[in-house]
Amino acid sequence: MSVLVNLIVMLGMLVIVPMGLRLFGSPGLTRIRRLWPLLAAPGAVALWLPRGPAATALAAVYAAGTLALALHAPARLARTRSLDPAEIAVLTALATPSVAGLALVAERSGHELFGFDLEILALTVPHFHFAGFAAALVAGLVCRTTANRPAGRFAALSVPLGTLLVLAGYFVDDWAELAGAVVLTAGMWAVALLTWQDVRDDRQDRTTRTLLAVSAAVLVATMLLALSWALGEATGLPHPGLTWMAATHGLGNALGFALCAVLAWRRLDRRLDPRFAKENTV
Template sequence: MAVLVDLVVTLGMLVVVPLGLRLAAVPETAAAVRLWPLFAIPGAVSLWLPRGALATALACCYAAGTLLPALAAPRRLAATRSLAPAEVALCTALVSPAVAATALVAERWGYRLFGFDLEILDLTVPHFHFAGFAAALVAGLAHRAAPGRRLGAFAALSVPLGTLLVLLGYFVDDWAELAGAVVLTAGMWAVALVTWRDVRAGTDDRLTGALLAVSAGVLVATMLLALSWAVGEATGLPHPSLAWMTATHGVANALGFALCSLLAWRRLQTPRPRTTAPDHEEVPA
């Protein structure tokens, strides 16, 4: 399971976060976008080293890089003075990599931060790269694409709220974590529906539409798995193991949802060259 988690996190560090920051197009994160490889590469290397001083130092380098978007969040709030749903989702996305990096530094040092097992800290890292960063960012983008839809506003607010409630559930109990999972699942399903109904239907590019369709379909299945796991943890009913959740929910969310969504949004934001019909010479009568 550890190797699979590290592969997913590496994807998040090297591809998902920088791609997402570019899509966010926030002036305050311009420096983070330019400098990101200087922080992300050491962070990715730290994943594959034994716990200790070197791995921790490299993880701290990544944590320093995540402060750039995290500090941009309060500056943006001060500049916009807006708590609109899309802004809430965007600020959640900007802060989430720093939360992931904090867990990473503790786990690489072997320190049980707040008393959590190292396995939980290890899983917190991908959770806040994908549920915290990618999902919140996509929820905000989807809401902006369909601003008149209440469902988009619900998605843009409930994904950040659900992510926060899941985090708080770590400190309370399994029932609190289940409440967070319910809110997060509802928000992610709302993202899937807005993506399918509004965003996908609004593009005539087949590849972009296919990427959006995959991301929406994957969310339905992966969040059902997440909900079943949270219910089982709270009630004691049979539920998938963490290893199984990593191989299914984790990998599918990383590749099928986050990567496909961000690639699709990049295509949506990239102007396509206009094709013009060739001029026809007039034939004299």
């Protein structure tokens, strides 16, 4: 993995996921939240070690944590018995880090899982932390906060669907991956629009409004980059390379969208704005 990709992945492991888990209202996640630093730290160390048994063992610790998180999804479904759009987005957020965990173990061991080269596996790890966990979680929060309006339901359904289609595209072909990128981009732009128009409010403090505004604005540019890359892969048209995509799309989504969005939603508590007393957790 490159240094930049490693740093982005560490941000997802050590900051985005644990902060995001605090936005879940489910009591069953309490133990996972408490143990997460002990699970994520070995994964972060594994990023910097040479491929081999030591890196694989440490990555497996992190993968076990992501699997425990994924297993909470069917437990939550059994408890809520709900498949409304916001809940689908939340279940997706719980499940997707396990894809990153599996890819990390394979990449650190030097195993080309399902025939994918190690570079693709390395980039799968940040993708399913940010386009998976963070994007789905924020889409679910936006949907719930906007009282399941049609645009909110669209965002909460299209982000998980787009993420699933992108994953399926890995196994099918570049055109399937392009279709996933189109759906995911549409969902993320819906999240951006609703964040800008409905979630952001003059009654909030300046820092919260700024974080929400940045998270929404960044998505416009980063998802355009994702579309251009997927279109180029499918058609052969000129498009950014993976290194450039990591430095622009990847870094922008990690810092500009995910970090700003999670920080903003953490600030949207009942002390600042009564509208979020029930809606700021999922």
